[in-house]
Amino acid sequence: MTSKQFSQAQRQRLRRSLLEWYGQQGRSLPWREEPTPYRIWISEVMLQQTQVKTVLPYFERWMQQFPDVQCLAQADLQTVLKAWEGLGYYARARNLHRSAQEICDRHHGKFPQTYDEVLALPGIGRSTAGAILSAAFGQAEPLLDGNVKRVLARLVALPVPPSKALAHLWDLSSQVLDPQNPRDFNQAIMDLGATCCTPKNPACLLCPWRDDCQAYQTHTQSDFPMTESRSPLPHKQIGVAVIWNDHQQILIDRRPEEGLLGGLWEFPGGKLEAGESYPDCIRREIQEELAIEVEVGEHLITVSHAYSHFKVSLHVYHCRHLSGEPQALESQEIRWVTLEELDEFPFPKANSKIIAALREAQGTKSP
DNA sequence: CACTCGTGGTC
DNA sequence: TGACCAAGAGT
Numbered sequence A: 001m002t003s004k005q006f007s008q009a010q011r012q013r014l015r016r017s018l019l020e021w022y023g024q025q026g027r028s029l030p031w032r033e034e035p036t037p038y039r040i041w042i043s044e045v046m047l048q049q050t051q052v053k054t055v056l057p058y059f060e061r062w063m064q065q066f067p068d069v070q071c072l073a074q075a076d077l078q079t080v081l082k083a084w085e086g087l088g089y090y091a092r093a094r095n096l097h098r099s100a101q102e103i104c105d106r107h108h109g110k111f112p113q114t115y116d117e118v119l120a121l122p123g124i125g126r127s128t129a130g131a132i133l134s135a136a137f138g139q140a141e142p143l144l145d146g147n148v149k150r151v152l153a154r155l156v157a158l159p160v161p162p163s164k165a166l167a168h169l170w171d172l173s174s175q176v177l178d179p180q181n182p183r184d185f186n187q188a189i190m191d192l193g194a195t196c197c198t199p200k201n202p203a204c205l206l207c208p209w210r211d212d213c214q215a216y217q218t219h220t221q222s223d224f225p226m227t228e229s230r231s232p233l234p235h236k237q238i239g240v241a242v243i244w245n246d247h248q249q250i251l252i253d254r255r256p257e258e259g260l261l262g263g264l265w266e267f268p269g270g271k272l273e274a275g276e277s278y279p280d281c282i283r284r285e286i287q288e289e290l291a292i293e294v295e296v297g298e299h300l301i302t303v304s305h306a307y308s309h310f311k312v313s314l315h316v317y318h319c320r321h322l323s324g325e326p327q328a329l330e331s332q333e334i335r336w337v338t339l340e341e342l343d344e345f346p347f348p349k350a351n352s353k354i355i356a357a358l359r360e361a362q363g364t365k366s367p
Numbered sequence B: 001c002a003c004t005c006g007t008g009g010t011c
Numbered sequence C: 001t002g003a004c005c006a007a008g009a010g011t
Helices: A008-025 A037-046 A052-065 A069-074 A077-084 A091-106 A115-120 A126-137 A146-155 A166-176 A182-195 A278-290 A340-344 A349-365
Strands: A235-244 A250-254 A269-271 A293-306 A311-323 A333-337
Touching (some): A008 A182, A069 A091, A146 A166, A166 A182
Antiparallel strands (some): A235 A250
């Protein structure tokens, strides 16, 4: 299985035309204007599976709150998660925090500059390592993100989905990379994918690579990259309890550190079993998770939410604490809080919809 | 290597 | 409007 080889002349043409395009069409971004290793690192991790537009406000707030690696290393994890709240893939925030501590402990607070050291940091894989080393230090390391995969798949009319040709795509990314200007080249090829060679309706007439693009030359750009096969997402039904005590406080719990939504807070509850009503489900789950008895009251809201690999509907009910001292049997920590105090804790998006509904109910009760 | 891990934009 | 998908990494 031999990979496609670009001729030296073609590589030079691709590099020259892309860099010229970048000079005219490249985006002005805060981490490009002031490309310190710390800012490049934070931006690259925030940009994993996340669009620039979404990242921008988080990036600015982050730099205000954690202006350098020492500051991040010394922050407490709950504060870091609160700053990340809403961005998703929360392991990224936990890994940034761990990496910051490693950089301070093992690298004297200075971001490492060798490929192996950067790759060894938690949350940095092959592509992010290439992005950081080229952008922060001008090193000629290739990268392979979603944009580059799409651009290259069209350039060579890749006859299989990208996931089936990762080695080939890495080789192509290395071949086209400009060893004279890897910093701008890598930024340029990502910009090309993000703003020109887009998933839908690519602007081929404005593309610097149209003369070399095998997909465009055969008018099949919309057929590439070939789609990945996917199985349908399962849909889970969850009973959720907003448990009130006699002091107008609500019981919340902090999820286990690893796994889905690790370290975030939530309202307790669990999966509906066959033949069970939601009140039955909630009483059972609350007994299993917290070892207390509750009375299930009126239905508050049902929230539907789609995650990467499944969908959920959260059926939320007001509950009243009857007996027993709550225990953190399946969580890290539990706490009684007022409606106002909920803002201090990082919650997943699906839970913030519940909080909004609670606030709305509160507002209508006492005008 | 296939699966887990979030959310918002887009059509 | 539901399905697809984005500056991927860890296991």
